[in-house]
Amino acid sequence: MQDWANWAIDTAKRRGGSYADARVMDIRQRDIGTKNGEVGTLIEAESLGIGIRVIASGAWGFASTDRLTREGVESCAAEAVAIAKASALAKRENVSMAPEKEYVDTWQNPFLKDPFRIPVERQIEVLLAADQLMRRVKGITLAEGAMSFKRIEQLFVSSIGSSIHQIKMQSGAGIVATSFAGSEIQKRSYPNSFGGQHALQGYELVEALELPGHAEQIAEECVALHSAAQCPEGAGTIILGGSQLGLQIHESIGHPIELDRVLGQEANFAGMSFLTVDKLRKLKYGSDIVNVVADARLEHGAGLGTFAYDDEGVPAQCTPIITNGLFTGYLSNRETASAIGEAHSNGTMRTESWNRLPIIRMTNISLLPGQWKYEDLIADTEDAILMETNRSWSIDDRRYQFQFSTEIGWEIKGGKRGRMLKNPSYSGITTEFWNSCDAVCARDYWTLWGTPNCGKGQPMQTMGTGHGASPSRFRNIKIGAAFAK
Amino acid sequence: MASTMTQGKKKSPSPRARPSAGDVSTRKRLTPAELELLAERIIGLSEADETEVEIDFGRDALTRFANNTIHQNVAEQTLTISVRAVVDGRTARAVTNKTDEESLRRVIAAAARLARNQPEYPDLLAMPRRQKYQKVARFFPATAGIAPEDRARAVARVCKMADKNRQTAAGIFSTGTSHSILANSEGLFALYEETNAEFSVTILEANSSGWAKSNSPDVRVIDPNALAATASRKAAESRTPKELAPGRYTTILEPSAVLDLVGFLFYDFAGTSVLDKRSCLNDRMGKKIFGENITLWDDVYHPLQTGEPYDGEGMPRQKVLLVDRGVPKNLVYSRATAKKMKMKPTGHGFSLPNEYGEAPMNLVFAGGDKSVDEMIGSTERGIFVTRLWYIREVDPYEKVLTGMTRDGTFLIENGRLAGGIRNFRFNQSVIEALANVAMLGPAVRAAGEESFEMVVPAMKIHDFHFSEATKF
Numbered sequence: 001m002q003d004w005a006n007w008a009i010d011t012a013k014r015r016g017g018s019y020a021d022a023r024v025m026d027i028r029q030r031d032i033g034t035k036n037g038e039v040g041t042l043i044e045a046e047s048l049g050i051g052i053r054v055i056a057s058g059a060w061g062f063a064s065t066d067r068l069t070r071e072g073v074e075s076c077a078a079e080a081v082a083i084a085k086a087s088a089l090a091k092r093e094n095v096s097m098a099p100e101k102e103y104v105d106t107w108q109n110p111f112l113k114d115p116f117r118i119p120v121e122r123q124i125e126v127l128l129a130a131d132q133l134m135r136r137v138k139g140i141t142l143a144e145g146a147m148s149f150k151r152i153e154q155l156f157v158s159s160i161g162s163s164i165h166q167i168k169m170q171s172g173a174g175i176v177a178t179s180f181a182g183s184e185i186q187k188r189s190y191p192n193s194f195g196g197q198h199a200l201q202g203y204e205l206v207e208a209l210e211l212p213g214h215a216e217q218i219a220e221e222c223v224a225l226h227s228a229a230q231c232p233e234g235a236g237t238i239i240l241g242g243s244q245l246g247l248q249i250h251e252s253i254g255h256p257i258e259l260d261r262v263l264g265q266e267a268n269f270a271g272m273s274f275l276t277v278d279k280l281r282k283l284k285y286g287s288d289i290v291n292v293v294a295d296a297r298l299e300h301g302a303g304l305g306t307f308a309y310d311d312e313g314v315p316a317q318c319t320p321i322i323t324n325g326l327f328t329g330y331l332s333n334r335e336t337a338s339a340i341g342e343a344h345s346n347g348t349m350r351t352e353s354w355n356r357l358p359i360i361r362m363t364n365i366s367l368l369p370g371q372w373k374y375e376d377l378i379a380d381t382e383d384a385i386l387m388e389t390n391r392s393w394s395i396d397d398r399r400y401q402f403q404f405s406t407e408i409g410w411e412i413k414g415g416k417r418g419r420m421l422k423n424p425s426y427s428g429i430t431t432e433f434w435n436s437c438d439a440v441c442a443r444d445y446w447t448l449w450g451t452p453n454c455g456k457g458q459p460m461q462t463m464g465t466g467h468g469a470s471p472s473r474f475r476n477i478k479i480g481a482a483f484a485k
Numbered sequence: 486m487a488s489t490m491t492q493g494k495k496k497s498p499s500p501r502a503r504p505s506a507g508d509v510s511t512r513k514r515l516t517p518a519e520l521e522l523l524a525e526r527i528i529g530l531s532e533a534d535e536t537e538v539e540i541d542f543g544r545d546a547l548t549r550f551a552n553n554t555i556h557q558n559v560a561e562q563t564l565t566i567s568v569r570a571v572v573d574g575r576t577a578r579a580v581t582n583k584t585d586e587e588s589l590r591r592v593i594a595a596a597a598r599l600a601r602n603q604p605e606y607p608d609l610l611a612m613p614r615r616q617k618y619q620k621v622a623r624f625f626p627a628t629a630g631i632a633p634e635d636r637a638r639a640v641a642r643v644c645k646m647a648d649k650n651r652q653t654a655a656g657i658f659s660t661g662t663s664h665s666i667l668a669n670s671e672g673l674f675a676l677y678e679e680t681n682a683e684f685s686v687t688i689l690e691a692n693s694s695g696w697a698k699s700n701s702p703d704v705r706v707i708d709p710n711a712l713a714a715t716a717s718r719k720a721a722e723s724r725t726p727k728e729l730a731p732g733r734y735t736t737i738l739e740p741s742a743v744l745d746l747v748g749f750l751f752y753d754f755a756g757t758s759v760l761d762k763r764s765c766l767n768d769r770m771g772k773k774i775f776g777e778n779i780t781l782w783d784d785v786y787h788p789l790q791t792g793e794p795y796d797g798e799g800m801p802r803q804k805v806l807l808v809d810r811g812v813p814k815n816l817v818y819s820r821a822t823a824k825k826m827k828m829k830p831t832g833h834g835f836s837l838p839n840e841y842g843e844a845p846m847n848l849v850f851a852g853g854d855k856s857v858d859e860m861i862g863s864t865e866r867g868i869f870v871t872r873l874w875y876i877r878e879v880d881p882y883e884k885v886l887t888g889m890t891r892d893g894t895f896l897i898e899n900g901r902l903a904g905g906i907r908n909f910r911f912n913q914s915v916i917e918a919l920a921n922v923a924m925l926g927p928a929v930r931a932a933g934e935e936s937f938e939m940v941v942p943a944m945k946i947h948d949f950h951f952s953e954a955t956k957f
Binding site: 033035036038039040041042043044045046047048049059060061062063064065066067076079080082083084086087089090091092093119120121124128141142144178180183184185263264265266267268269271274355356357391392393394395396397398400401403405423425427429458459478481482483484 | 545546547548549550551552553554555556557558559560561562563564576577578579580581582583592595596598599600602603604606608632633634636637638640641644653655656657659685686687689694696761762763767838839840874875876877878879880881882883885887888889891892908910912934952953954955956957
């Protein structure tokens with residue numbers, strides 16, 4: 001790997017690059033899917049290549065190849081320089097980057113069991129056991145299960161002298177029960193939608209999830225939803241389960257704080273942000289109990305946004321995003337940090353693979369735990385709807401107006417959880433929503449959820465992000481608009 | 486955002502003389518003959534009962550601009566070798582981009598090992614033998630020959646125009662080529678080559694924006710200046726948008742907006758989706774659920790469509806009438822699904838193994854003869870929508886979708902555009918929308934962000950349900 005990266009940097013510099021970095025990435029994946037008692041997906045994949053990023057004539061160029069001969073790498077680096085020089089044809093000013101130190105380091109996330117060493121038949125067995133238990137419940141018309149594993153080995157080398165070797169092992173698993181009856185399709189997932197839970201862990205994550213142990217319960221809930229009452233419409237109090245709140249954080253905090261969006265670089269596709277730079281350290285984003293961080297460090301947890309260095313050679317950091325309700329930080333890279341006068345990048349450049357340019361991505365964007373015991377929160381709530389497990393999600397292209405629906409809801413009356421509700425949904429405006437938060441549950445109820453499917457960039461890149469959250473309460477929220485006639 | 490599934494490909498070794506592939510990892514660019522030889526070599530090395538190999542070789546480049554300057558400019562070259570093995574009635578797939586002998590042997594062994602270590606699959610069919618394919622010509626040298634400087638100059642012209650208009654431009658200009666081969670040990674061989682080009686532009690003002698996009702295998706039909714001019718006009722005409730009360734409005738959707746909505750119906754027309762009871766067409770086939778003016782095919786051979794003329798197993802794609810004057814008539818079927826449902830395969834299967842079976846990917850609407858101007862002129866009060874955004878399914882059976890309008894939403898009053906309005910959230914059943922279509926424009930090749938390109942008309946739809954408005 002080191003030779004390939006060195007050839008790239010040397011060629012880029014020789015051809016006139018004023019800065020260059022190279023990422024060699026070797027990615028291995030295993031994906032298993034089951035459906036109604038049979039194996040569906042069963043694929044292993046590997047991909048090895050190099051991506052070379054260059055500044056020449058004051059503009060950016062990027063090229064990638066999987067042709068890892070000396071000639072292949074050098075011609076790729078030359079192409080990156082040529083592309084940079086072409087970019088300069090429509091340049092307003094030279095690229096400027098915040099300073100960064102050089103690092104020579106190696107890092108690997110800790111894990112107990114290598115999922116690629118667990119026989120695939122054992123993994124299939126777990127999914128099929130859960131599948132059988134779901135289909136035993138009368139009314140279940142579709143049972144699905146999935147596991148996915150990914151090992152990423154990468155070497156980052158830059159012309160400022162950094163050489164950083166990292167290995168990341170990632171696992172994920174989940175099950176889904178679906179029921180069609182009358183004119184209604186209902187669904188329940190465990191432990192979350194989006195293929196379940198995903199984290200920077202080994203196979204121990206899958207074992208801890210105990211998929212078969214939860215199969216019957218979600219199947220029964222799924223069938224029961226058909227006869228449950230419809231979630232009412234109106235304004236009221238909601239309590240969001242941790243995984244749903246994780247997605248709420250992702251969409252209404254994680255995306256709007258991306259500084260490339262704020263500066264207009266995503267205007268054509270992913271959109272922009274209401275968080276214009278004049279709002280930094282001035283906007284009351286949430287209520288006083290809302291504290292959010294962007295934390296890529298391992299001590300925050302083994303999330304999909306955990307690493308030692310980002311894909312621009314900047315160390316993992318914890319950045320306060322919302323502090324006691326006040327908006328205090330963006331996600332930046334070296335270029336955008338420089339653009340808004342920050343001294344350094346806070347380390348959020350990430351790439352899906354060797355053939356994609358690193359862009360600003362969420363790391364682990366987490367709502368820090370509050371003080372409430374979950375039981376006390378329910379007991380303290382007179383009239384509310386508890387909503388759990390995401391079913392649909394949508395937000396406008398500046399991240400203001402959102403609408404979410406969840407798989408299941410529960411009525412809370414007089415401090416007790418009551419009847420089941422189907423088709424729950426809620427909607428609102430980002431800052432109004434976060435300012436209405438009046439209770440956040442404590443560390444014991446906090447989970448670092450993994451979102452494996454965040455799309456951004458052109459060409460599109462899919463990235464995993466982490467979101468720590470515990471059940472929380474929000475007042476005066478618009479409920480039920482998704483199903484209003 | 487949405488995950489994607491790719492259409493398949495295939496063919497079998499031809500008898501004509503071919504050059505030696507040698508170590509393909511040292512080659513700058515693989516010719517179709519070299520790809521073919523590589524496929525033959527992999528099949529020859531495999532000891533599985535049956536072996537299928539897909540090889541994709543692509544070169545793609547994309548120039549991205551924002552704030553009237555190029556800020557990202559990328560190129561990639563990728564080779565993907567995907568091997569499916571069948572062992573004792575079981576099948577699995579392994580994929581690599583490494584082409585040395587050891588890696589080829591390893592990927593073949595991995596596919597066989599995965600296949601061996603799973604329960605027997607009772608519905609697995611023998612791999613198909615050689616097929617005949619209708620020719621399609623979708624490789625354009627003009628597109629393949631585009632250089633970074635060509636894209637940069639086109640972008641520079643658009644940025645200059647935006648500067649002149651005191652507007653801000655953002656977008657992409659991408660071009661690429663791909664060569665694909667699908668072959669199996671039973672003699673099937675399919676070869677496909679395609680170019681692609683796309684220009685998308687958003688023009689921004691202080692409180693408004695406009696958007697336009699075009700996509701074609703032939704870069705010569707894409708006019709960046711004209712697209713930018715359209716986006717510029719919409720941004721200017723929607724300045725200082727008014728807030729309008731949510732509700733049900735007569736709504737004119739431009740083709741891109743129609744595409745992004747109806748793209749959510751793809752999987753409902755899959756036989757597997759109906760078998761799994763997750764299709765909105767369960768209990769609705771043969772019933773008139775859309776308007777009389779809605780007729781829809783899947784037709785990969787349509788001159789405005791793109792893609793391989795064969796599916797993931799190498800079966801020839803057929804033109805299928807999906808909806809006839811409002812009535813869902815036919816589904817599409819992979820070989821396995823067709824057998825289960827006692828139908829004929831239509832050539833729409835995904836690469837095996839998979840859980841989703843098949844889907845139509847080349848939708849073509851019959852369209853109508855009304856221009857967008859006629860639609861606006863005949864509307865007393867309504868909404869004009871350029872583009873939709875972040876569409877998600879709220880109710881899978883009633884096919885209620887939610888999403889936002891974006892980049893050019895206007896009020897229509899007394900038969901003319903009456904200024905921009907703040908963007909709306911919609912919660913709308915697609916089934917109901919297609920039952921309420923009052924006028925259709927001619928079907929054109931359109932591109933959006935939530936779905937594959939399709940041949941689709943602009944539509945004027947009554948009682949489209951906007952549930953909330955946002956702040957801009």
